[in-house]
Amino acid sequence: MIxxxxxxxxxxxxIGLYLLxxxxxxxxxxxxxxxxxxxxxxxxxxxQILPEDFIKNNARLLATSxxxxxxxxxxxxxxxxxxQAVALWEKYLISPQTIRIKATWSSLxxxxxxxxxxxxxxxxxxxxxxxxxxxPTPLAEALSGKDLNSGDYDINVTLNSNINWYYGxxxxxxxxxxxxxxxxxxxxAHGLGFSSSMEVINSDTQGQYGxxxxxxxxxxxxxxxxxxxxxNTGIYGNPSLDLKKSLTSNALYFGLKNNKFANILPRLxxxxxxxxxxxxxxFDENTYPSGSINSLMSPSVRAAEVNQTPGELLLxxxxxxGWQINGLIGYVVTDTESIPEQNMEVKVFPNPAEDFLNxxxxxxxxxxxxxxxxxxxxxxxxxxxxxxxxxxETFVIDxxxxxxxxxxxxxxxxxxxxxxxxxx
Ligand SMILES: [Zn+2]
Numbered sequence: 001m002i003x004x005x006x007x008x009x010x011x012x013x014x015i016g017l018y019l020l021x022x023x024x025x026x027x028x029x030x031x032x033x034x035x036x037x038x039x040x041x042x043x044x045x046x047x048q049i050l051p052e053d054f055i056k057n058n059a060r061l062l063a064t065s066x067x068x069x070x071x072x073x074x075x076x077x078x079x080x081x082x083x084q085a086v087a088l089w090e091k092y093l094i095s096p097q098t099i100r101i102k103a104t105w106s107s108l109x110x111x112x113x114x115x116x117x118x119x120x121x122x123x124x125x126x127x128x129x130x131x132x133x134x135x136p137t138p139l140a141e142a143l144s145g146k147d148l149n150s151g152d153y154d155i156n157v158t159l160n161s162n163i164n165w166y167y168g169x170x171x172x173x174x175x176x177x178x179x180x181x182x183x184x185x186x187x188x189a190h191g192l193g194f195s196s197s198m199e200v201i202n203s204d205t206q207g208q209y210g211x212x213x214x215x216x217x218x219x220x221x222x223x224x225x226x227x228x229x230x231x232n233t234g235i236y237g238n239p240s241l242d243l244k245k246s247l248t249s250n251a252l253y254f255g256l257k258n259n260k261f262a263n264i265l266p267r268l269x270x271x272x273x274x275x276x277x278x279x280x281x282x283f284d285e286n287t288y289p290s291g292s293i294n295s296l297m298s299p300s301v302r303a304a305e306v307n308q309t310p311g312e313l314l315l316x317x318x319x320x321x322g323w324q325i326n327g328l329i330g331y332v333v334t335d336t337e338s339i340p341e342q343n344m345e346v347k348v349f350p351n352p353a354e355d356f357l358n359x360x361x362x363x364x365x366x367x368x369x370x371x372x373x374x375x376x377x378x379x380x381x382x383x384x385x386x387x388x389x390x391x392x393e394t395f396v397i398d399x400x401x402x403x404x405x406x407x408x409x410x411x412x413x414x415x416x417x418x419x420x421x422x423x424x
Contacts, residue, residue: 026123026124026131026132027124028122028123028124028125028126028148029122029123029124029212030120030121030122030123030148030149031120031121031211031212032119032120032121033117033118033119033120033121033134033136033137033195034117034195034197034211035115035116035117035156035190035195035277036115036116036117036190036194036195036277036278036281036282037112037114037115037276037277037278038112038113038114038115038116038183038186038187038190038278038282038299038301039111039112039113039278039299039300039301040111040113040163040178040300040301040302040303041300041301041302041303042302042303043302043303044175044176044302044303044304045173045290045291045302045303045304045305046173046175046304047173047290047291047302047304047305047306047307048171048172048173048291048306048307049291049293049295049306049307049308049309050171050306050308050309051088051171051308051309052309054091060091060092060326060327061091062091062326063087063090063091064090064091064092064093064094064095064326065089065090065093065094065095065099065142066090066095066098066099067086067089067090067093067098067099067100067101067188068098068099068100068101069082069083069086069100069101069102069103070100070101070102070103070153071103071105072102072103072104072105072106073104073105073106073161074103074104074105075105075167077167078105078159078165078167078180080167080169081165081167081168081169081180081181081184082103082180082181082184084169084181084184084308085180085181085184085185085188085308086101086184086188088181088185088308089185089188089192089310091326092310092315092325092326092327093142093192093323093324093325093326094142094323094324094325094326094419095138095141095142095323095324096142096145097138097141097142097145097146097147098147099138099141099154099155100151100152100153100154100155101153101154101155101156101157101188101191102119102153102155102156102157103157103158103159104156104157104158104159105158105159105161106158106159106160106161107160107161107162108158108160108161108162109160110162112160113159113160113163113178113183113301114157114158114159114160114183114186114187115156115157115158116155116156116157116158116187116188116190116191117136117155117156117190117191117195118136118137118138118139118154118155118156118191118192118193118195119137119149119152119153119154119155119156120136120137120149121134121135121136121137121140121211121216122134122135122136122137122140122148123135123214125140125143125144125146125148126144126145126146127143127144127145127351128140128143128144129143129322129351129352129421129423130217130220130352130423132213132214133214133215133216133217133220134197134210134211134214134215134216134217135193135217135322136154136155136191136192136193136195136216136217137149137154137155138154138155138191138192138193139192139193139217139321139322139323141154142322142323142324143322154191155188155191155192156191157184157187157188157191159180159183159184159187163178164176164177164178164303165177165178165179165180166178166179166180167180169181171306171308172306173304173305173306174304175303175304176303176304177303177304178301178303178305179304179305179306179307179308181306181308182296182301182305182306182307182308183301185296185307185308185310186296186297186301189296189297189310189314189318190281192318192323193216193217193218193318193321193322193323194218194281194297194314194317194318195216195218195281196209196216196218196219196222196279196280196281197209197210197211197215197216197218197219198219198222198230198243198247198279198280199274199276200244200247200248200273200274200276200279201239202239204244204273204274205241205244206239206240206241206243206244207230207236207238207239207240207241207242207243207244207245207246207247208238208239208240208243209230209231209238209243210238215231217321217322218281218321219231221254221255221256221317221320221321222252222253222254222255222268222280223252223253223254223255223265224246224249224251224252224253225249225251225253227253227255229255230243230246230247230252244274246270247270247274247279247280248270248271248272248273248274248279249270249272250270250271250272250284251267251270252267252268252269252270252280253265253266253267253268254266254268254313254317256316256317256320257320257377257405257406258316258320258377258378258406259378260378261313261316266283266294266313266314266316266317267283267284267287267288268280268282268283268284269281269282269283269284269285269298269299270284275299278299282297282298282299283295283297283298283299283313283314284298285298285299285300288313290302290305290307291305291307293309293311293312294311294312294313294314295307295311296309296310296311296314297311297314315328316328320406322421324419324421346359346360346361346411346413346416346418346420347359347360348360348409348420348422351420351422351423352422352423352424353399353422353423353424354399354424355398355399355400356396356397356398356399356400357396357397357399357409357422358395358396358397359372359395359396359397359409359411361395361411361413369386369412369414370385370386370395370411370412370413370414371384371385371386371411371412372384372385372386372395372397372409372410372411372412373385373409373410373411373412374397374399374407374408374409374422375407375408375409375410376405376407376408377405377406377407377408379408382402382407383397385397397409399422399424402424403424404424405423405424406421406422406423406424407421407422407423407424408420408421408422409422
């Protein structure tokens with residue numbers, strides 16, 4: 001009997017240790033992602049939102065990321081238009097890792113315009129802002145500064161070859177035709193992470209989300225009209241009827257933390273009945289009608305609808321999910337600054353931070369000026385450290401007085417500039 005008791009204790013201790021290690025360890029995991037399906041409307045829109053005038057705005061003058069596309073069965077003129085969308089996104093996104101897209105030209109069902117999404121999702125990778133949250137491949141790579149899938153594709157985009165596409169790069173709204181640059185920009189955004197795992201299941205009775213027990217980073221920002229997060233398991237069970245009600249409430253929002261948007265939170269597409277693969281991963285069609293500046297991510301692209309600008313709301317959603325966006329929060333890469341390929345040497349940890357933030361700067365032989373600035377999410381300078389000559393490797397910043405939220409740390413190391421997103 002004594003022996004039996006002893007072995008039971010040992011067993012439970014081992015299980016306990018194993019669970020504890022699992023919690024501390026959070027080892028990196030990956031699995032295939034769920035794609036988004038996009039539809040079209042036959043109605044002609046005759047609206048036109050031109051690409052941003054980069055030179056006039058004196059921002060986004062340079063590409064701050066590299067997007068490489070492999071085309072499968074694409075007609076030559078379609079490639080040219082797709083590349084135009086790629087060149088635009090390269091000026092908005094900041095990533096040290098090449099973003100690889102597989103773009104396929106294929107016959108899809110008659111109501112489908114395109115299918116798109118990240119190839120895979122990753123969690124608990126190096127520098128992941130949140131533990132146990134799935135990030136799409138290109139964002140996980142941008143955050144970790146690592147190629148996580150050995151050079152494989154990060155995004156899959158399939159365009160329906162049966163659509164009457166407009167291949168022109170002159171942003172003309174053509175009756176009965178679908179502007180390929182507009183659609184390519186929209187589909188790339190899904191692949192960057194504008195994609196929810198929420199769904200309605202069990203004969204329209206329950207809402208649920210996540211893969212292998214973890215939510216997508218996009219899901220973690222979804223909130224109801226009372227500003228309650230749908231991933232708040234104290235309020236919303238997963239799966240549950242309450243979740244289903246909110247998912248079909250037509251009153252679902254992307255909870256941007258930036259106060260600037262407190263009263264104009266992006267409204268998500270949450271129709272009743274739920275539309276599989278379409279609901280939630282788009283902005284609300286009625287709130288952002290064709291021709292309005294934030295309409296790129298509305299669920300149904302119209303004929304003769306040209307929109308070649310992401311819009312402030314989409315850029316801020318991407319930014320708060322973890323993307324560094326060129327020209328946002330006052331951070332502008334001009335041609336005198338270096339691009340991020342060379343800027344991954346500065347390490348900031350722990351992130352999320354509670355009390356102190358360590359900024360590790362690799363020592364180099366030559367003396368140079370180091371300037372570290374902590375900024376609020378809307379660009380206000382909170383703290384500044386300036387050193388003429390680096391004699392230490394790690395700077396410590398006291399963040400105990402900061403409230404919970406998103407911050408930016410800008411490190412100027414000689415000629416190199418690094419901007420890191422910090423979660424407190
Ligand atoms: Zn879409």
